[in-house]
Amino acid sequence: MIVALCLVMAFADPRFFRLQNLMIILQDASIFMVLAMGMTLVITGRGIDLSVGSVAALSAVIMAMLIKDAGVNVFLGMAVAILVGITCGLVNGFVVTKLRVPDLIATLSTDLVFRGFALVLAAGVVLSRFPDPLTWIGRGRIFETIPIAAVIGVIVIAVGFVLYRYTPLGRYAVAIGGNTEAAVLTGIDVHRHKIYQYMLLGGLAGLAGILLTGRLNAIQATAGMGLTLHTIAAVVVGGTSLFGGRGSMTGTLVGVLLLSMVVNALVMLRLDFFWQQVAAGLIIISSVAFYAALQDPGRGGLSGLFRRARGGRS
Amino acid sequence: MNQPSPSVRSDAPLLEMHSISKHFGGVMAVADVSLHLNAGEALAIVGDNGAGKSTLIKVLTGVHELDEGEIRMEGRPVSITNKRQSRQIGIEAVYQDLGLVDSLDAAGNVFLGHELKHRFLGLTFLDNARMATEAARVLKEQVGIELEDIHVATHHLSGGQRQAVAIARAIYATDLKILVMDEPTAALGAEETRNTLMLMQNLKQQGIALIVISHNLDHVFRIADRIMVMRSGRAVATLDRSTATKQDVLAHIVDAVETEAA
Known part of the structure; x- marks a missing residue:
């Protein structure tokens, strides 16, 4: 689909391929790379987190207030943002496992709670003008070209790739999502690992909050409203199953890039903003339908192809 | 490293279940059932649906806790209150859904x-x-x-x-000593069934004892050394494969023979 998009854009507007524009796409994608890595693990573990946007906002607001109002060191402020994110993740994990509230409802509710806290704390104020290290992370460029945020995003995805494939954290996410009963039987501590997944995603949401603040050089409590669904969409477009048990970090990277490219392309084509939404939705539907077709056992040719592809990859 | 020790020191059987009872509310699922099993031996448990076969093996694998009775492994009494304890003493179950990811x-x-x-x-x-x-x-x-x-x-x-x-x-x-198999051939084709039966022979030769629940008497007769028939929660007969016929087994299953007075 990326290839198809590139072809269309090559004819429609070659400026799409300018280095400058590609770097803008990467810059836009960076926050989603960070969020989507953790979201991939959570969804693979048959969970979902609808609160990441609010966690990012809350972490960013707390960090901003510490830096601006309390004069806290900027690095300490960033560390606090990530800690706030991890704590929110811990809350999510606790509600999901120990209180046994289904993931969807739990994080839908904590989304309101975290957003509410952010609104109360910020009290309608937009905090802006942050010290250099923060804006450097958010909008800085290496050699005036490569966005630092994108480098962070790619590193996060690379770490996620290793986590998914080479650590118990990733393996148990697959096991829990694929067959919870089997995971319990083999002695895997399901609750603990679900909490780990949510904490990781929470910490990454904190990092996303830092990137968001740095990029805009401003933050308000209503920031990051659209982050959550866009992230989930990218993960699903990347081939991770919403029913758990099957995920792909490389797929997630592709999904994030694809969605960012689409948004960018639509802007370049000067499509009305509202049409952009329509297009984004259609792309998500078509890619998920594509995966569904691939896995339909009734279609021997496609599933056979898929099997060979899967077999060859590992 | 996972080979069961070939020599059992005492002459006690690998597994003994004495007078096992399990009820759910007022329903007696398993009533006073006893069995024993030696290393490398295969015991088939047959019976109609609801005869108590599954409940009995679930007591052994720690899914259900027994109400009365005693379980001994190699002569030593053991307590099995959850699945992990069952695994730790070398009992594993392969259910129909297999529990794979x-x-x-x-x-x-x-x-x-x-x-x-x-x-x-x-x-x-x-x-x-x-x-x-x-x-x-x-x-x-x-x-x-x-x-x-x-x-x-x-x-x-x-x-x-x-x-x-x-x-x-x-x-x-685990240090596998007993493998419990629930309908191991039910979902398989002919070729696969042959492989599975061969595999079960293979396990027996390694000294692993099998407890097999099956509705297929052909398969039961090819793999089991002894056949225990259950009906209404009770073990109504235990037959030796070498002397019993399928008709004998069937007769016990459907209650066409004289059993002890209830």
Whole structure:
């Protein structure tokens, strides 16, 4: 689909391929790379987190207030943002496992709670003008070209790739999502690992909050409203199953890039903003339908192809 | 390393279940059932639906806690109150759904929850390469099958291969002494059934005892040394394969023979 998009854009507007524009796409994608890595693990573990946007906002607001109002060191402020994110993740994990509230409802509710806290704390104020290290992370460029945020995003995805494939954290996410009963039987501590997944995603949401603040050089409590669904969409477009048990970090990277490219392309084509939404939705539907077709056992040719592809990859 | 010790010191049977009873509310699911099992022996449990077969083996595998009775392993009384305790003393069950994680490959399933790891830079990583080699070895040497591609997700394996993976996990995860199999051939084709029966013989020769629940008397007669018939929660007869006929077994199942007065 990326290839198809590139072809269309090559004819429609070659400026799409300018280095400058590609770097803008990467810059836009960076926050989603960070969020989507953790979201991939959570969804693979048959969970979902609808609160990441609010966690990012809350972490960013707390960090901003510490830096601006309390004069806290900027690095300490960033560390606090990530800690706030991890704590929110811990809350999510606790509600999901120990209180046994289904993931969807739990994080839908904590989304309101975290957003509410952010609104109360910020009290309608937009905090802006942050010290250099923060804006450097958010909008800085290496050699005036490569966005630092994108480098962070790619590193996060690379770490996620290793986590998914080479650590118990990733393996148990697959096991829990694929067959919870089997995971319990083999002695895997399901609750603990679900909490780990949510904490990781929470910490990454904190990092996303830092990137968001740095990029805009401003933050308000209503920031990051659209982050959550866009992230989930990218993960699903990347081939991770919403029913758990099957995920792909490389797929997630592709999904994030694809969605960012689409948004960018639509802007370049000067499509009305509202049409952009329509297009984004259609792309998500078509890619998920594509995966569904691939896995339909009734279609021997496609599933056979898929099997060979899967077999060859590992 | 996971071979059961060939010599049992005492002359006690590997497993004894004495006067086991289990009821759910007012329903007596298993009533006063006793059985014993030696290493390398296969005991089939047959009976109509609701005869108490599943409940009995679930008492053994720790799914249900027994209400009355005693279980001994190698002469020593053991307490089985959950699945992990059952595993720890060497009892594993392979149910019909097999309990595999479909999206993981054979090695991932065989080592699930017991992954081989190595440390690098102070961090713990999965040793996928060694797990793949080991899983292939266990599958080949102890279960007796070879997978074309050890890395393929178990979702894409045949029913028999999936069962083999589940059994390999049972062998590897514990010092396996008793393997409980619930309808091992029910979902398999002819060729696969033959492989599974061969595999079961193979396990017996390694000294692993089998408890097999099956509705298929042909298969029961090919694999079992003794056949226990259950009806209404009771063990109504235990027949020796070498002397019994299928008609005998059937007669007991449908209550066409004289049994002790109730």
